[in-house]
Amino acid sequence: MTKAVKIEVISLGDELVRGDVLDTNSAQISLAIETLGLAVWRHSVVGDRVSDIAWLLRSAVGRSREIICTGGLGPTLDDCTVDAVGRAFQLPAQEDPQALGQVARRYAAMGRELDPSGRRQARLPRGAGLLPNPGGTAPGFTLRRGAARLWFLPGVPREMQAMLELHVLPGLRANYELTPPLVVTLHCIGMSESVVQERMRVLSSPGLRIGYRAVLPEIQVRFAFEPGAEKEHVASLVERARSLLGRAVFAVEHSDGPKGDSTIAAVVGRTLLEKGQTVACAESCTAGRVAAAITSVPGSSGWFTEGAVVYSNQAKSRACGVPGRLFVEHGAVSEAVATTLAQAIRRRAGTDWGISTTGIAGPTGGTPEKPVGTVYVAVAGPGGTTSRLLRLPGDREMVMALATGSVLDLLRRRLEQA
Amino acid sequence: MTKAVKIEVISLGDELVRGDVLDTNSAQISLAIETLGLAVWRHSVVGDRVSDIAWLLRSAVGRSREIICTGGLGPTLDDCTVDAVGRAFQLPAQEDPQALGQVARRYAAMGRELDPSGRRQARLPRGAGLLPNPGGTAPGFTLRRGAARLWFLPGVPREMQAMLELHVLPGLRANYELTPPLVVTLHCIGMSESVVQERMRVLSSPGLRIGYRAVLPEIQVRFAFEPGAEKEHVASLVERARSLLGRAVFAVEHSDGPKGDSTIAAVVGRTLLEKGQTVACAESCTAGRVAAAITSVPGSSGWFTEGAVVYSNQAKSRACGVPGRLFVEHGAVSEAVATTLAQAIRRRAGTDWGISTTGIAGPTGGTPEKPVGTVYVAVAGPGGTTSRLLRLPGDREMVMALATGSVLDLLRRRLEQA
Numbered sequence A, B: 001m002t003k004a005v006k007i008e009v010i011s012l013g014d015e016l017v018r019g020d021v022l023d024t025n026s027a028q029i030s031l032a033i034e035t036l037g038l039a040v041w042r043h044s045v046v047g048d049r050v051s052d053i054a055w056l057l058r059s060a061v062g063r064s065r066e067i068i069c070t071g072g073l074g075p076t077l078d079d080c081t082v083d084a085v086g087r088a089f090q091l092p093a094q095e096d097p098q099a100l101g102q103v104a105r106r107y108a109a110m111g112r113e114l115d116p117s118g119r120r121q122a123r124l125p126r127g128a129g130l131l132p133n134p135g136g137t138a139p140g141f142t143l144r145r146g147a148a149r150l151w152f153l154p155g156v157p158r159e160m161q162a163m164l165e166l167h168v169l170p171g172l173r174a175n176y177e178l179t180p181p182l183v184v185t186l187h188c189i190g191m192s193e194s195v196v197q198e199r200m201r202v203l204s205s206p207g208l209r210i211g212y213r214a215v216l217p218e219i220q221v222r223f224a225f226e227p228g229a230e231k232e233h234v235a236s237l238v239e240r241a242r243s244l245l246g247r248a249v250f251a252v253e254h255s256d257g258p259k260g261d262s263t264i265a266a267v268v269g270r271t272l273l274e275k276g277q278t279v280a281c282a283e284s285c286t287a288g289r290v291a292a293a294i295t296s297v298p299g300s301s302g303w304f305t306e307g308a309v310v311y312s313n314q315a316k317s318r319a320c321g322v323p324g325r326l327f328v329e330h331g332a333v334s335e336a337v338a339t340t341l342a343q344a345i346r347r348r349a350g351t352d353w354g355i356s357t358t359g360i361a362g363p364t365g366g367t368p369e370k371p372v373g374t375v376y377v378a379v380a381g382p383g384g385t386t387s388r389l390l391r392l393p394g395d396r397e398m399v400m401a402l403a404t405g406s407v408l409d410l411l412r413r414r415l416e417q418a
Helices: A025-034 A050-063 A081-089 A097-109 A116-122 A157-175 A193-203 A231-248 A264-275 A289-295 A313-320 A324-329 A335-349 A396-417 B025-034 B050-063 B081-089 B097-109 B116-122 B157-175 B193-203 B231-248 B264-275 B289-295 B313-320 B324-329 B335-349 B396-417
Strands: A007-012 A040-046 A066-070 A093-095 A123-125 A129-131 A140-145 A148-153 A182-189 A208-215 A218-225 A249-254 A279-283 A304-310 A353-359 A374-381 A384-391 B007-012 B040-046 B066-070 B093-095 B123-125 B129-131 B140-145 B148-153 B182-189 B208-215 B218-225 B249-254 B279-283 B304-310 B353-359 B374-381 B384-391
Touching: A007 A025, A007 A050, A025 A040, A025 A066, A025 A157, A040 A050, A040 B050, A050 A066, A050 A081, A050 A148, A050 B040, A066 A157, A081 A093, A081 A123, A081 A140, A081 A148, A093 A097, A097 A116, A097 A129, A116 A123, A123 A140, A129 A148, A129 A157, A140 A157, A148 A157, A182 A231, A182 A264, A182 A396, A193 A208, A193 A218, A193 A231, A193 B116, A218 A231, A231 A249, A249 A264, A264 A289, A264 A396, A279 A289, A279 A335, A289 A304, A289 A396, A289 B289, A304 A313, A304 A335, A304 B313, A313 A324, A313 A335, A313 B304, A324 A335, A335 A353, A335 A374, A335 A384, A353 A396, A374 A396, A384 A396, B007 B025, B007 B050, B025 B040, B025 B066, B025 B157, B040 B050, B050 B066, B050 B081, B050 B148, B066 B157, B081 B093, B081 B123, B081 B140, B081 B148, B093 B097, B097 B116, B097 B129, B116 B123, B123 B140, B129 B148, B129 B157, B140 B157, B148 B157, B182 B231, B182 B264, B182 B396, B193 B208, B193 B218, B193 B231, B218 B231, B231 B249, B249 B264, B264 B289, B264 B396, B279 B289, B279 B335, B289 B304, B289 B396, B304 B313, B304 B335, B313 B324, B313 B335, B324 B335, B335 B353, B335 B374, B335 B384, B353 B396, B374 B396, B384 B396
Parallel strands: A007 A040, A007 A066, A066 A148, A279 A304, A279 A353, B007 B040, B007 B066, B066 B148, B279 B304, B279 B353
Antiparallel strands: A040 B040, A093 A123, A129 A140, A140 A148, A182 A218, A182 A249, A208 A218, A304 B304, A353 A374, A374 A384, B093 B123, B129 B140, B140 B148, B182 B218, B182 B249, B208 B218, B353 B374, B374 B384
């Protein structure tokens, strides 16, 4: 990436710094910037106080080349970005005729008369360049201070996004030699983040940035290659990574390749669709999360027909015909019950595959032999039934999420063999 | 509020500054700090680079009294917070025996051997005070530099939250004369955020701050009263708010009252438990999300027995006896099918209540009469069956989340009447 260009994002607003509202603008701006082959290195948030904003702007100009600010441009008195810019750079605010025209037209279009507070939005710091706002009343503006350029956009996410694409991204493209990086992402499951890290250590090389991201139940490994990296080099490195991670890798994405949903549920779904096969699930401890994961993929009615959430033992017996003696002999959390559930739902639904979970999600219900986190998952299909015993870490939600990923992963491995 | 104490929050991680993951920790910390009667004045995010982190930490120490940092404490190589602290303050990292013991115990409990990368988590800057992590492997630590105190917590939100409450909040309480504001939170469902805000506008008054948070499918309204606000004033204002919002309000929490899980699923669960009643669900378009929501509450086996995910029409007929003619006469997305599903699952499971969903989550499947977002929910129970037609906004996941909240809300309203 063109790391040379230091870009930072500043979000302004009491509601953000107080935690009442999540700052989504900064992340949206970072994602948009990255597609250009540039990177945002810093986010900052302060409230609606002229002195705090002025201080932040002055220090930003000293450390970044491009500074993108959102918020504080509205009609109310706590919208004080223009005054803060004035304080920071000795640029008194003055009413801009062109800006006034745009604000007046917006108000007219809304059938509202332009009161003094509405008129405040036409004030710009002296020497600033107007950035028209196609979707709202408050215009933005841009400004140069020494080597730095500042962009000021409204805080309303929809208006910010529109002005980012209309003004900021073209402005950056025009100013820098951009070569988008090649990023290869390996999606892994069934291996802890630290184990993945350990295995990837041998691959570290100059000009390669390896990043890791845990998105339960997955671990994503991102290889960012310097622009101009040789195809052979990239291919051989990705191949080495795959062999080091083995079957934990269930999807590989190239930033210059087709974009797609690469969750374990999406990959399993696509495979089933290609094979023209279907799946149904019987869940005890995951209680609907497996069905929810499968159906989070659009078009899932093409491979998923039904699921049974058999939380109580009676439900397990009635809905999936689990014989009462199994509970006595093995307990509800057992390989015997998991395999019976998978086979029963497959038979009942008439699908190619039946998958199941049974376990102890906690916080209570654990025993010395079967502590919280003990989960059995099973997959029944062409070629028989496979099951796996898991000892999962974390709290109730984490155990449920990992169990959901594990049964989908077990199905994925069966599908690869089939 | 004790505004005098300058508190800032720093979040560390490439995934945050790149926009891959939203920084929710900073907002959570700001909200928790506010309950003490203090205020966070600044948030900052930088990636996993020692020099950037060190620079940010040094400048933070010059401008704030309390600095709360999250992230970069894990086992992986890009977790470099300890090294950045070393760089910033010339405090070399060293393995802390007590920390090592805690990390080792966590690994043993998970049945994993402590590899070198796992062991990295026991490194602390010289002179730092260990902050045990009850919910994860990476311990935190605290540090004083001149007048400033720094707190370092893991980035995993669940672990961060636990350690914030265990270490940071008590540490702040012990250090400052605090007069916590009274914060009253109204949990609402079934009303859009803009409608909620519109209705609350008439309540704005000096000394009262009203904040809004959308946590799908809920909207939370937070009233923060100046310390020393009169009980009568608070009570009457909350009463007015409740009457303005009507039955959309399903829970009210006072910051000086008992803490509890106030999600719609938890409130419904507690009510069922009090009444000694049970529920089962039959889901089409939500496909497991209703069962998942109900079972996200610990102890839910006390009121939930089973669910049927009837995604295909065949499943609706076989599992819940929906007559084929209903699909022909009304379509799968219809009041007739919704009510049949609710009644059937109630009968089959032998529960007091049966609840159901059927609808079009999209992106495809919409028609002019039944566009994407058309959902029927139904509740069958003592006193008959109620259903509701919903026209839900948003994408597939949002429609599913809102439909899940709506059927639980319909059950909540029935339980209030019963």
